Amino acid sequence: MRPTRNGVIVIVLVPVLGVLAWMFGQPELAVLAATAAAAVLVAALLVRLVPMRIEVRRTIRPGRLPVGDPCQIVLRVRNAGSVRTPVLMLHDDVGRFGHASLQLAPLPAGATRDAAYVFPSHRRGLHPVGPLTVDIEDPFGLVRSTRDQPGEQTVIVLPRTWLLTPLPPAPGDEPERGVRALASNSTVDEEFAALRPYSPGDDIRRIHWRTTARLGTPVVRQFDQPWQLRTTVLLDVRRGAHDADTFERAVSAAASVVTMAAARNELVRLVTTGGADSGYVPADDRLDELMDRLAEVGPDSRGSLTGTVAHLARRPTGRLVTCVGTLEAGEHGGLVRGSRLFGLHVLVVTGRLVTSDTTGGPVVVSWTEGDLTAAWTRGLATAPTPTGATA
Numbered sequence: 001m002r003p004t005r006n007g008v009i010v011i012v013l014v015p016v017l018g019v020l021a022w023m024f025g026q027p028e029l030a031v032l033a034a035t036a037a038a039a040v041l042v043a044a045l046l047v048r049l050v051p052m053r054i055e056v057r058r059t060i061r062p063g064r065l066p067v068g069d070p071c072q073i074v075l076r077v078r079n080a081g082s083v084r085t086p087v088l089m090l091h092d093d094v095g096r097f098g099h100a101s102l103q104l105a106p107l108p109a110g111a112t113r114d115a116a117y118v119f120p121s122h123r124r125g126l127h128p129v130g131p132l133t134v135d136i137e138d139p140f141g142l143v144r145s146t147r148d149q150p151g152e153q154t155v156i157v158l159p160r161t162w163l164l165t166p167l168p169p170a171p172g173d174e175p176e177r178g179v180r181a182l183a184s185n186s187t188v189d190e191e192f193a194a195l196r197p198y199s200p201g202d203d204i205r206r207i208h209w210r211t212t213a214r215l216g217t218p219v220v221r222q223f224d225q226p227w228q229l230r231t232t233v234l235l236d237v238r239r240g241a242h243d244a245d246t247f248e249r250a251v252s253a254a255a256s257v258v259t260m261a262a263a264r265n266e267l268v269r270l271v272t273t274g275g276a277d278s279g280y281v282p283a284d285d286r287l288d289e290l291m292d293r294l295a296e297v298g299p300d301s302r303g304s305l306t307g308t309v310a311h312l313a314r315r316p317t318g319r320l321v322t323c324v325g326t327l328e329a330g331e332h333g334g335l336v337r338g339s340r341l342f343g344l345h346v347l348v349v350t351g352r353l354v355t356s357d358t359t360g361g362p363v364v365v366s367w368t369e370g371d372l373t374a375a376w377t378r379g380l381a382t383a384p385t386p387t388g389a390t391a
Contacts, residue, residue: 063153087103119155156295321347
């Protein structure tokens with residue numbers, strides 16, 4: 001319980017009026033000071049003794065949404081007490097956006113009323129909402145009582161995605177460890193080109209039993225042209241490589257590639273220079289999880305772009321899409337050298353690109369303004385189509 005602005009003014013006036021009454025011998029001022037003091041005391045008692053029982057339920061519509069889409073938060077307030085409430089002032093904490101304040105007319109006993117406000121969804125992220133506080137004031141507006149309503153929720157604002165032209169398949173070895181097998185041009189009945197050790201997730205029909213029996217360890221047949229529809233999405237989150245705009249475009253580009261992979265039931269691996277790595281997962285089954293990661297991701301001072309690419313190059317397979325902000329010549333050279341073993345490398349640049357003299361660079365998609373769809377289509381027009389590949 002605390003005085004309002006008007007209450008503070010009245011409290012300050014009480015001693016002032018008392019001093020003036022004593023100095024000038026004006027009893028009227030003394031009466032006015034006493035009346036003001038009594039008013040503050042009565043106001044405090046009224047607020048203190050109000051038997052208010054308020055129940056508030058918050059509903060977020062919707063709880064997950066792309067950046068910029070409308071989002072409404074509805075507060076359903078119920079008077080669970082036996083007397084009429086005074087005017088209620090609701091203050092909902094919306095994190096980095098401050099507070100949403102609403103005023104609710106007095107509620108009869110047992111009555112329920114809704115109050116709603118629009119949540120600002122113009123910034124990507126995981127935004128906490130709550131707790132809620134309920135303020136009541138006395139009829140004179142001198143004293144206010146604040147009562148907390150526990151309960152917090154989260155609004156997930158996803159990065160914007162763009163419709164992208166599918167990537168062509170790229171050559172790569174058999175399915176990664178621990179994930180489902182992918183179809184390729186070859187079948188178990190076709191001629192195979194080589195043998196290699198078995199990895200968990202391989203089709204057991206491709207085990208070469210004669211060689212397995214001779215060596216004592218499982219060996220599988222490796223077919224020619226194992227074209228794979230899997231994509232590694234590398235997001236550069238280094239703080240020094242971005243400003244606010246280039247970072248958001250890079251996140252949006254990564255989200256768009258993940259969404260494209262999900263629409264085609266492909267495997268995708270989401271990696272950041274900050275150390276996050278989802279491993280290869282079915283994009284359609286894990287789309288919500290991957291998009292939530294991209295909603296939450298922020299700039300990071302750790303990590304190295306060339307170091308992350310070198311780590312990925314230890315087991316290169318399929319396609320690599322790297323989303324960066326500003327890329328200097330030295331980093332560009334390291335990126336080109338480290339990604340050569342991937343079947344296809346697409347570099348999405350959302351800031352400034354300084355190329356190196358290193359040959360055999362990736363397919364470059366320059367997206368500094370406008371929409372990603374057009375920039376992506378222009379960039380992929382220069383991508384070579386591997387002979388014998390099928391989507």
